[in-house]
Amino acid sequence: MNDLSLVVTIMRFGFLVLMWIMVFAVVAAMRRDLVIGRKAKVGAPTARQARKHPELVQDSPPAKIQARQLVVTEGPLAGTTLELDGTPILLGRAQEATLVLEDDYASGRHARLFPQGTRWFIEDLGSTNGTYLGGTALTRALPVELGVPVRIGKTVIELRP
Amino acid sequence: MSQLLTVAKPRRNTELLLLILALSLATMANALVNLNLGRTFDNDFYTQIAILAVLSIGFHIALRIKAKYADPVILPVVVALNGIGLAVIHRLDITSGDTAGQRQWMWTSLAVVAAIAVIWFLRDHRILRRYTYISLLASVVLLVLPLVPGISAGNVNGATVWIAIGPFTFQPGEIAKITLAIFFAGYLSSNRDLILLAGKKIGKLQLPRARDLAPMIVAWLASVGVLVFQRDLGSSILFFGLFMVMIYVATSRISWILIGLALIAVGGVAAYQIFPHVTRRIDVWVNALDPEYIGAAGGSFQVVEGLFGLANGGLIGTGFGQGSPDTVPLANSDMIIASIGEELGLVGLFAVLSLYTLFISRGFRAALGTRDAFGKLLAVGLSFAVALQCFIIIGGVTRLIPLTGLTTPFLAAGGSSLLANWIIVALILKISDAARRPIDVSNTPEPSASGPQEHDTKLEVTKP
Numbered sequence: 001m002n003d004l005s006l007v008v009t010i011m012r013f014g015f016l017v018l019m020w021i022m023v024f025a026v027v028a029a030m031r032r033d034l035v036i037g038r039k040a041k042v043g044a045p046t047a048r049q050a051r052k053h054p055e056l057v058q059d060s061p062p063a064k065i066q067a068r069q070l071v072v073t074e075g076p077l078a079g080t081t082l083e084l085d086g087t088p089i090l091l092g093r094a095q096e097a098t099l100v101l102e103d104d105y106a107s108g109r110h111a112r113l114f115p116q117g118t119r120w121f122i123e124d125l126g127s128t129n130g131t132y133l134g135g136t137a138l139t140r141a142l143p144v145e146l147g148v149p150v151r152i153g154k155t156v157i158e159l160r161p
Numbered sequence: 162m163s164q165l166l167t168v169a170k171p172r173r174n175t176e177l178l179l180l181i182l183a184l185s186l187a188t189m190a191n192a193l194v195n196l197n198l199g200r201t202f203d204n205d206f207y208t209q210i211a212i213l214a215v216l217s218i219g220f221h222i223a224l225r226i227k228a229k230y231a232d233p234v235i236l237p238v239v240v241a242l243n244g245i246g247l248a249v250i251h252r253l254d255i256t257s258g259d260t261a262g263q264r265q266w267m268w269t270s271l272a273v274v275a276a277i278a279v280i281w282f283l284r285d286h287r288i289l290r291r292y293t294y295i296s297l298l299a300s301v302v303l304l305v306l307p308l309v310p311g312i313s314a315g316n317v318n319g320a321t322v323w324i325a326i327g328p329f330t331f332q333p334g335e336i337a338k339i340t341l342a343i344f345f346a347g348y349l350s351s352n353r354d355l356i357l358l359a360g361k362k363i364g365k366l367q368l369p370r371a372r373d374l375a376p377m378i379v380a381w382l383a384s385v386g387v388l389v390f391q392r393d394l395g396s397s398i399l400f401f402g403l404f405m406v407m408i409y410v411a412t413s414r415i416s417w418i419l420i421g422l423a424l425i426a427v428g429g430v431a432a433y434q435i436f437p438h439v440t441r442r443i444d445v446w447v448n449a450l451d452p453e454y455i456g457a458a459g460g461s462f463q464v465v466e467g468l469f470g471l472a473n474g475g476l477i478g479t480g481f482g483q484g485s486p487d488t489v490p491l492a493n494s495d496m497i498i499a500s501i502g503e504e505l506g507l508v509g510l511f512a513v514l515s516l517y518t519l520f521i522s523r524g525f526r527a528a529l530g531t532r533d534a535f536g537k538l539l540a541v542g543l544s545f546a547v548a549l550q551c552f553i554i555i556g557g558v559t560r561l562i563p564l565t566g567l568t569t570p571f572l573a574a575g576g577s578s579l580l581a582n583w584i585i586v587a588l589i590l591k592i593s594d595a596a597r598r599p600i601d602v603s604n605t606p607e608p609s610a611s612g613p614q615e616h617d618t619k620l621e622v623t624k625p
């Protein structure tokens with residue numbers, strides 16, 4: 001009987017310890033995405049990632065993308081910045097857009113901003129009111145230089161380093 | 162054309178490891194109950210543990226297939242809480258001879274299966290946005306159901322919130338929590354601009370226009386209705402708090418919080434003056450330790466016994482089966498926090514509270530990560546509903562606020578609450594899957610293919 005009560009006592013404290021192990025294990029598991037707003041690290045894929053996802057190697061990321069953030073300078077969202085992490089960005093009023101424009105003059109899926117080589121390109125997706133790069137309406141995808149205003153409806157965005 | 166530059170990590174293996182930890186926690190809790198109360202390890206013990214393991218592994222597999230990028234810590238945390246709850250309920254059953262444990266196992270199975278169904282059949286959480294007004298209608302029906310003669314279960318423990326169909330009883334208000342969150346999220350994500358645009362400014366405070374106040378007044382009236390007709394103070398606070406927080410998150414205007422608090426103050430004072438059951442609640446709370454109130458019918462016996470239990474537990478608790486939490490009325494539902502505090506002590510109770518905090522923070526994290534306004538609001542609303550529910554009931558048990566009958570999410574005995582909370586878990590997992598999934602715009606569907614944009618074309622103006 002004494003043996004059993006010893007086991008029970010050990011288990012009783014063991015249970016409390018296990019509860020806290022659970023708590024700390026969860027905290028440890030989530031520590032890597034406690035950084036808000038940065039989706040994931042951008043960089044060369046590791047050998048293991050390349051083996052599992054061969055498409056990463058062919059389409060390897062450019063060594064350095066100059067523009068680091070997108071800034072909304074005019075319009076309802078003025079002041080908003082978005083970190084560019086090398087993935088394409090959909091601009092528009094649709095809920096699935098990367099940057100959801102609260103702008104009555106923008107279309108649902110208005111324009112797309114995507115990296116190619118070391119530069120970012122903007123492409124109009126058949127919007128009603130058009131996309132203007134530095135004052136001229138877009139007819140095809142064009143590279144966006146740093147600081148050149150891109151007008152979408154009443155919203156103006158530009159790329160910043 | 163692959164535009165993905167990074168491998169977004171699904172992290173399902175992390176989830177599996179944590180899940181095994183959670184399951185061993187549940188097993189150990191149940192084993193301790195059996196050991197301490199001199200029960201043999203009969204078939205029941207093994208089947209129950211096996212059921213929990215099969216259910217949670219099944220959920221895990223469903224996530225692997227249907228929501229690969231979902232948050233890896235939510236499921237293990239919830240399984241751990243549910244497992245601890247089952248052990249505590251089983252322990253109280255042994256002393257009181259009740260069969261709440263059996264029912265709780267049944268409801269757990271049903272709830273997990275329902276949650277798996279949500280993960281499996283709900284392709285995208287944004288689909289729910291189409292049902293904005295249907296959700297409103299559903300909420301109204303669910304809230305009125307307990308008052309309908311014939312299916313109403315009448316006044317149970319002072320509140321008319323139950324319906325009875327045959328041998329089954331159900332609390333439709335728990336499900337209304339979800340449908341209301343869907344309605345608020347859909348309504349606010351569509352009308353955000355209108356609510357934000359206009360309004361007078363007084364100093365730094367921008368006041369909303371009178372007509373934008375209408376939904377808030379409606380939410381307030383609905384909460385007061387729940388309080389008056391169902392006599393359910395907890396749900397009333399829960400629904401109004403849910404709306405207040407969601408409109409604040411949608412507009413980031415502090416004025417909504419101030420107006421909401423003012424309405425609560427008005428409603429609270431009026432309810433205290435007019436309704437005897439509210440007056441009674443407050444009096445019992447203020448004078449809880451007065452012997453006159455402890456002895457009275459509907460007095461403070463319950464909360465005071467709970468406090469004695471917590472004190473008896475001390476820092477490390479008496480150990481499972483060694484305390485006497487069964488002296489508290491409703492020890493396995495409303496007062497389950499007192500039972501846990503007595504037998505696991507402050508150390509155990511805080512571990513439980515940490516698990517809640519982690520769950521809620523993951524819900525908010527999913528809201529931050531997802532890119533659509535509806536998903537953001539829904540995730541915030543659902544996580545906040547769980548948070549507020551924890552606050553109301555745990556605050557009540559520890560006499561921080563007057564005790565009102567709400568269930569402790571995942572822990573307390575009560576099928577409707579389990580079902581609703583597991584569905585909330587499924588929805589949050591689905592939203593976190595959308596948040597963590599890598600962005601790929603190269604093959605998104607055409608605008609006409611999905612529903613949420615139907616109002617977009619309407620508002621498009623030809624020339625700025």
